[in-house]
Structure formats: C-alpha cells, structure tokens
Amino acid sequence: MILNCTGLHKHFGALRAVDDVTLTVAAGARHALIGPNGAGKSTLFKLITGLLRPDAGRVELAGRDVTRETEVRRCRLGMSQTLQHASLFPSMTAAENIALAVQRHTGGRIRPVPRRQPHVHDRAAQLLARVGLADRGRVQVAALSHGERKQLELALALACDPRLLLLDEPAAGMSTAERTHLAALITDLPASVTVLFVEHDLDLVFELADTVTALHLGKILTTGTPQHIRASDAVRRAYLGTADREELFR
Amino acid sequence: MDGQPAGDAEERSAATDAERRSMAREAEPRPRGQETAQRPVGPEAEGRPVGREAQPRSVARTARHGPLLPAGLAAAVVAGLAAAPLFLAPFATTTLTRILVFALLAVSLDLLVGVSGLPSLGHAAYFGAGAYAAGWISIHTTSAVPLPLLAGAATGALAAAATGWVAVRAHGVYFLMLTLALGELLHQLAQTWDSVTGGANGMAAIPSAELGGEPLRLAGYVYWYVLAAALLGFLTLWLVARSPYGAALRGIRDNEPRMRALGYPTRIYKYAAFVLAGAVAGAAGGLLAAQERLVTPADLGFTTAALALLAVVIGGAGSLWGAALGAALVILVRDVIGPDLDGHGTLLLGVVFIAVVYLLPRGAAGLVRRRGR
Ligand SMILES: Nc1ncnc2c1ncn2[C@@H]1O[C@H](COP(=O)(O)OP(=O)(O)OP(=O)(O)O)[C@@H](O)[C@H]1O
Ligand SMILES: [Mg+2]
Numbered sequence: 100m101i102l103n104c105t106g107l108h109k110h111f112g113a114l115r116a117v118d119d120v121t122l123t124v125a126a127g128a129r130h131a132l133i134g135p136n137g138a139g140k141s142t143l144f145k146l147i148t149g150l151l152r153p154d155a156g157r158v159e160l161a162g163r164d165v166t167r168e169t170e171v172r173r174c175r176l177g178m179s180q181t182l183q184h185a186s187l188f189p190s191m192t193a194a195e196n197i198a199l200a201v202q203r204h205t206g207g208r209i210r211p212v213p214r215r216q217p218h219v220h221d222r223a224a225q226l227l228a229r230v231g232l233a234d235r236g237r238v239q240v241a242a243l244s245h246g247e248r249k250q251l252e253l254a255l256a257l258a259c260d261p262r263l264l265l266l267d268e269p270a271a272g273m274s275t276a277e278r279t280h281l282a283a284l285i286t287d288l289p290a291s292v293t294v295l296f297v298e299h300d301l302d303l304v305f306e307l308a309d310t311v312t313a314l315h316l317g318k319i320l321t322t323g324t325p326q327h328i329r330a331s332d333a334v335r336r337a338y339l340g341t342a343d344r345e346e347l348f349r
Numbered sequence: 350m351d352g353q354p355a356g357d358a359e360e361r362s363a364a365t366d367a368e369r370r371s372m373a374r375e376a377e378p379r380p381r382g383q384e385t386a387q388r389p390v391g392p393e394a395e396g397r398p399v400g401r402e403a404q405p406r407s408v409a410r411t412a413r414h415g416p417l418l419p420a421g422l423a424a425a426v427v428a429g430l431a432a433a434p435l436f437l438a439p440f441a442t443t444t445l446t447r448i449l450v451f452a453l454l455a456v457s458l459d460l461l462v463g464v465s466g467l468p469s470l471g472h473a474a475y476f477g478a479g480a481y482a483a484g485w486i487s488i489h490t491t492s493a494v495p496l497p498l499l500a501g502a503a504t505g506a507l508a509a510a511a512t513g514w515v516a517v518r519a520h521g522v523y524f525l526m527l528t529l530a531l532g533e534l535l536h537q538l539a540q541t542w543d544s545v546t547g548g549a550n551g552m553a554a555i556p557s558a559e560l561g562g563e564p565l566r567l568a569g570y571v572y573w574y575v576l577a578a579a580l581l582g583f584l585t586l587w588l589v590a591r592s593p594y595g596a597a598l599r600g601i602r603d604n605e606p607r608m609r610a611l612g613y614p615t616r617i618y619k620y621a622a623f624v625l626a627g628a629v630a631g632a633a634g635g636l637l638a639a640q641e642r643l644v645t646p647a648d649l650g651f652t653t654a655a656l657a658l659l660a661v662v663i664g665g666a667g668s669l670w671g672a673a674l675g676a677a678l679v680i681l682v683r684d685v686i687g688p689d690l691d692g693h694g695t696l697l698l699g700v701v702f703i704a705v706v707y708l709l710p711r712g713a714a715g716l717v718r719r720r721g722r
Binding site: 148150169170171174175179180186187188189190191195198199200202203204209210211212213214216255258259 | 588589591592593594595596597599600602603604606607608609610611612613614615
C-alpha cells in the first residue's frame with residue numbers, strides 16, 4: 100500500500116467536510132475519487148498532501164506515518180499534487196515556472212551563486228513537451244489559456260518525481276484535444292507512479308481508473324472496480340437524487 | 350461500506366443540491382497567491398502590491414539585445430562613477446558618496462521587497478546597527494579599512510538574525526507592521542543606550558578610515574573607498590538575485606504556498622534573505638560611519654527606513670539597479686534640491702512618489718522592459 104489514510108476528519112465549523120475517511124491506495128494504482136460538488140474531495144487531497152491538518156486521523160505514505168510532517172517534507176518524500184485551481188508563479192514564463200520545480204528535485208542543493216544548469220533546462224524542456232507545452236515555454240503564465248495552465252500545473256507536479264501523484268480535476272477547463280493528450284499521459288506514466296485523481300468527467304474516470312472511490316458529504320460511500328461503481332445504487336443516489344442509471348452512465 | 354449508518358448524512362442531504370453547490374463554490378479556500386495566478390493582466394495590475402510584476406514582457410525584445418548591452422552599460426556606469434571625483438567639486442563628490450551609501454541600503458532592501466516579496470519598514474535598523482558598530486570599532490579599536498566595514502556587516506547580520514526569525518513568519522501587511530515595530534525597538538535602544546551609542550546626541554568624532562596607515566581625509570578618497578565597497582555589495586546582491594536561490598525567492602514572492610508544496614522550506618529561505626539583506630545594510634552603515642563620521646539615532650529610525658522603501662518603489666521593485674536609481678533621486682531631492690525649498694524637500698519627495706506611482710507603475714525599471722526580472 101502506498102497510501103493509508105485512517106479515520107481522517109476535517110471540520111469547518113459545523114460542516115464535516117471530511118468525516119471519518121479510511122482509504123487505502125495500492126502501489127501502482129490508477130485510483131479515482133468521485134463525488135458530487137462539496138463532497139470533500141479537494142479537502143481530502145489537502146489532508147493527504149499536508150496543505151491542511153486533519154482534526155483527527157492518520158496519513159501513511161508507504162508505511163511511514165506522515166501525519167505530522169509538513170507539506171514541504173511530504174513533497175520530498177514523494178507526494179505531489181495539482182490543485183483544482185491552477186496555482187502558479189504569475190510573474191514568470193512557463194519555462195521559469197517549471198524550472199523552479201525541477202531545480203528543487205534534480206541535481207543537488209539550491210545555491211546562491213549563478214550557474215549554468217543544463218540538466219535543469221533539459222528536464223524542464225522535456226516536461227513541458229510531455230504535457231504538450233513544448234512551444235509555450237517563453238510565454239508568461241498570465242497569457243496561457245486555462246487548459247494550458249492546468250497542463251503546466253501537471254508538469255510542476257511531475258517535476259517533483261512523485262511516487263504518489265494526486266490530481267484534482269486535471270481535465271477541468273481543457274479542450275477535447277487536451278483531454279485526450281492528458282489521458283494518454285496518465286496512461287503512459289510508469290507503474291512506479293501511483294495516481295490518485297478527482298474527476299467529474301465519468302467517461303474519463305472509467306477510461307483511466309482501475310479502482311474508484313465515491314465520496315459523499317465527507318464520507319466514503321463505496322470503493323471498488325469501475326464496474327462495481329457503475330452498478331452501485333448509493334453512488335447513483337448521491338449524484339442524482341433518485342434518477343436512473345441511464346442518465347448518469349451513458 | 351455501502352450500508353453505513355447515515356443518520357447525520359441523511360439530514361444534511363435535505364439541503365438542496367443547489368445550496369450545497371453554491372456553498373462549495375464560495376467557501377472553497379484559495380491559498381494565498383492563487384487568485385493572482387488566475388487574474389488576467391491588464392489595467393488592474395497597477396493596483397497590485399509592491400514587488401509583483403505581472404505584465405507580460407515582450408519576448409521578441411528580450412531576444413534581440415542579449416546580455417551584451419546591459420554589460421556594456423554597467424561597465425560604462427562604473428567607469429563614469431570611478432572618474433567622477435576628478436571632475437566634481439568636493440561638495441558634489443560628498444553628495445555622490447551619500448548616494449552610493451544610500452543606494453547600497455536601498456538595493457539590499459530591494460532583495461527583500463522586490464525579489465522576495467517582503468516589504469520591510471524596519472530595514473534602517475540594520476543599517477544603523479552597522480553604522481554604530483563601525484563607528485565604535487573605529488573609535489575604540491581601529492579604523493583600518495576594511496575592519497569597520499566588516500564589523501558593520503557582521504552586526505547588521507546579527508541584528509537581522511536575532512529579529513528576522515519572528516518577522517519572516519508574518520505575511521504581507523503583518524510583516525510590514527512587525528518590521529516597523531522591530532525597527533522602532535532598535536531605534537529606542539540606540540537612543541537610550543548612552544554609554545555605547547551616545548544617546549540622542551549620537552556617536553560623534555569617529556576617526557577617518559585608514560588605508561595602509563594613512564587616514565582617508567580628502568572627499569575623493571573617501572568616495573573611492575565607498576564606491577569600491579558599494580560595488581562589491583551590489584555585485585553580491587546581483588549574483589544572489591540571479592542564482593537558483595534568487596529564483597526560489599521570486600517564487601516565494603509570487604506564490605509561497607505553491608513553493609512549499611514543491612518542497613521548498615520557504616521560511617528558511619526568507620530568513621536567509623533577511624539576514625543577507627541585514628548584512629549588506631550593515632555594511633552600508635559601516636560606509637555611512639566612514640563618510641559622515643557621525644552616527645545618530647535618526648539613521649536607524651523610521652524616516653530612513655521609509656525613504657529607503659520609497660527609493661525601492663520609485664526605482665521599480667525587483668530590479669536592484671532600479672533601487673539604486675531611486676536612491677539617487679531621493680538623496681538629490683532631499684540634500685540638493687530640498688535645502689532650496691525651505692525644508693520642503695519631503696513634500697517634493699511625496700509629489701515625486703505620487704507621480705511615479707501614477708506614471709510608472711513598475712518604477713523607473715519598468716521603462717526598460719527586460720528579461721532581468
Ligand atoms: N477552508 C474552508 N472553510 C470552510 N469550508 C470549507 C473550506 N474548504 C472547503 N470547505 C467546504 O467543505 C466542503 C467540501 O469542500 P471540497 O472543496 O473538499 O469539495 P469537493 O468535493 O472538492 O467539491 P468540488 O467538486 O466542487 O471541487 C464544501 O462544502 C466546502 O464548502
Ligand atoms: Mg474540489
């Protein structure tokens with residue numbers, strides 16, 4: 100198990116955004132997290148990567164308790180995340196954005212003296228190409244489209260060489276072509292990278308995921324194979340009240 | 350877990366879906382800096398805080414004039430500065446010396462404000478601490494170059510190290526207030542610690558700096574000493590700003606939460622920048638002691654700190670050389686034009702400041718769109 104969450108709670112006032120969540124993710128899995136708006140998916144992600152502290156519960160990465168580790172440390176231990184709303188460095192170009200992430204994880208200490216860093220540049224260029232931004236490196240972040248920012252966000256997360264990659268709605272705001280590219284990219288990731296992702300586009304979920312967890316009102320409804328999720332009444336009810344299966348899963 | 354008891358959950362589903370949806374949207378937390386990431390550029394970029402650059406730079410332009418032009422320009426400026434005392438009257442030379450000292454302070458502050466996004470209103474404290482230390486060493490031990498200067502830098506660094514750990518935990522306006530308070534604290538200390546600082550009268554009769562046993566008495570020699578030291582300070586800051594560490598500082602300025610999520614221990618990075626800026630400010634203080642040969646509590650007071658910040662903003666935060674230019678303007682207005690205005694120099698500075706903010710939202714440095722960040 101690469102990730103073990105046990106009894107996680109996060110409350111905002113009276114709102115139980117994450118309410119006793121126990122979740123395990125197998126190494127190498129393509130694990131999807133689904134649920135209606137406000138289910139607590141993004142909050143759960145932040146508890147896992149350390150952007151938020153849980154009120155109770157435990158997070159283990161590859162058997163190591165990281166509940167008390169900061170997000171900085173968790174990143175160094177091999178977790179990285181893309182946020183639902185792209186969070187980048189607005190005064191910089193796409194290439195400078197990615198170089199910041201790369202220099203931290205490739206080749207040694209961050210030094211206070213200027214130096215040529217060919218390996219950083221190569222790796223940055225390679226990552227940009229991988230997410231489909233090969234010729235956009237010199238463009239300011241502010242001038243990138245919404246979809247391109249999401250791609251850059253993904254490149255930043257990949258630059259951290261994660262063992263566990265968490266993607267929060269990676270396809271939101273992307274064009275159909277960008278979506279296809281993204282799906283191929285995730286499929287092509289080596290098995291050494293475990294992917295946990297939130298996605299509202301269920302076609303994409305069923306295309307990519309080998310395991311799906313459904314979350315509703317902060318609680319896990321069910322976990323299982325895509326077939327199991329398609330057949331689950333609880334999931335259908337959570338999404339559509341009592342609507343019928345056909346509408347949800349075409 | 351399909352059949353979980355869901356009493357509470359059931360109750361909450363009573364809230365309509367639409368309600369919950371809009372709630373989710375409104376309450377979605379946005380870590381600091383996220384909004385800026387999504388905000389389109391345009392006129393509203395003017396309203397952003399000091400130190401943010403947002404306008405897209407023209408890529409084509411950057412490509413055209415490689416590194417040669419700036420390097421040639423820098424060489425010409427250095428040559429001009431080195432030759433200046435040969436052509437200037439002593440008074441003008443002294444003013445130029447003052448500009449260099451103040452420019453070093455302003456550029457060190459720009460490392461905080463413009464590069465790291467830490468708007469300090471207490472930076473003069475480290476400048477003053479360095480000046481007192483250099484003066485004290487000169488009076489009681491030796492004024493042989495570069496010992497007072499080194500004492501100034503070390504004291505500035507120490508003072509920054511002692512106070513910075515608290516300061517870098519605060520953000521934005523809280524950082525501003527905290528540094529203001531820390532600055533006032535050191536200011537008070539300088540005023541009350543009579544036996545060392547000379548209290549409100551200041552530390553007077555500091556001996557001239559000595560080079561090879563000879564005191565530097567002529568304005569021109571003092572100038573060259575200050576110029577050499579200041580250039581060294583500028584170079585240090587410039588190298589740091591262009592290094593991978595400098596890039597990380599700009600990342601922290603733009604979006605600190607994201608930097609942390611990328612594995613950067615941002616507080617330590619900011620602390621190191623704070624101490625380095627304190628050291629350079631302390632060195633500038635050491636130069637002040639050598640030049641004025643008098644240090645008063647005003648040198649580490651609010652006015653000095655505010656003028657330094659003014660210089661950074663006028664020059665265009667983040668470019669370093671812009672801050673030096675801003676410092677020149679501030680000193681010229683205060684010391685050269687000001688006396689002709691019956692002490693209304695400060696007023697004129699205020700007008701200049703307002704004009705700059707309106708006409709040049711990115712400061713003087715904004716006039717030259719370059720890649721240098
Ligand atoms: N910082 C916060 N303060 C208060 N309430 C919050 C905070 N963050 C999230 N919430 C609330 O917690 C609940 C879960 O939010 P979360 O963002 O995790 O949902 P989500 O499943 O990611 O939804 P979406 O599909 O819309 O992204 C929502 O009701 C949200 O309003
Ligand atoms: Mg979400």
